Amino acid sequence: MKNMMKHPSITLMLVLMLSLVLSGCNSTGTNTPSASGGGDAEAQGTVERIKERGKLIAGVKYDTKLFGLKDPASGDVEGFDIDIAKALAKQILGDETKVELKEVTSKTRIPMLQNGDIDIIIATMTITDERKEQVDFSDVYFEAGQSLLVKNDSAIAGLESLDGVKVLAVKGSTSAQNIREKAPKADVLEFDNYQDAFTALKAGKGEALTTDNIILIGMQQTDNNYKLVGGNFTSEPYGMAIRKGDTAFVEEVNKMLKALKDSGEYDTLHEKWLGSKPE
Structure with a gap:
């Protein structure tokens, strides 16, 4: 110790090295979730954000008759997908009117979801293996071809x-x-x-x-x-797309879809927009 006191530069160097070691330990502990899939952890919590915000933000089509079409005169957007979005808002917030509709296209919908511009894509979106690498999907809610x-x-x-x-x-x-x-x-x-x-x-x-x-x-x-x-x-099975890793929101959406089908409301919406009940 006496020798170290005679050489303060050595003491300072040891202190700095100890600080770096401790800092590295703390940093590793903090960053561990990211290293093991922090992106998934960050994706969690959409349901909570919707509740805090007081509205669901759904990405829908504005140009697709029967599923999502905007009336240029009234400005209203109507269709099968729109009513599904309203049903989800009702389940989460207790009020189907607490939904904001944002226009998406086949090209823009995944980037808008990943950027956080929308909570969910409900827009005639086919479930594919390629898309599953970018987003998570709900259960199939419509079968097209x-x-x-x-x-x-x-x-x-x-x-x-x-x-x-x-x-x-x-x-x-x-x-x-x-x-x-x-x-x-x-x-x-x-x-x-x-x-x-x-x-x-x-x-x-x-x-x-x-x-x-x-x-x-x-x-x-x-x-x-x-x-x-x-x-x-x-075969084109439609699914609702959710940010990758948000399993809680996927479960919430599937819960809504099951409730719609169990109650018969899904059949009613199908007949309303597509002319017949599902086979």
Whole structure:
């Protein structure tokens, strides 16, 4: 000790080294959750945030008749997905009106969820293995299948008729991927949303439009000059998407969905928007 006192620089160095060691220990203890999946831990708590905020923020489509369509005159957004969002708000907050709807597209919905702009995606979103790497999904709440929409006088009868044909699709959708796989000789032209794609079809920029059958039926209802052809050539199970790792919110959403089905309200909503009760 006497020798150390004669050399204060040595004493100072030892003190600094001890401080660094202690700091490192504390830092390791603090950061352990992140090292073992802190992102998942941070994702937890959506239900609590919704309750604190006093409203659910749902990402929905504004351009998809039957599921989520905005009325330009009134500004109201209506559809099957919208009523599902209201049911979730009612379960969490006791009031179906305590929901804020934010427009998403197939391209923007996952980034908006990951950025925290929305609590949940309820927007005709197909559950896929690729998407499961980015988000968690609820149980399936609707079963769709992809098809083709063409003019009534079109000679196109199905996938076999698409060689050299311009087929319209939406960016970020499974339909854009599937049509390239199932009709590799088709010329696929992608748009930002369904409204733009349907407008392009009507303007003659393509000869067919592909997406989920129920979305195409919604388009057909607005213009009876078009028909669906080719049957369903894929299976498209819709799920509600939640931030990765938020298992508590997934459970809450599945609880709501089960309650809707057990009470018969799901059948009522299905018939209201899609014309029949589920099979």
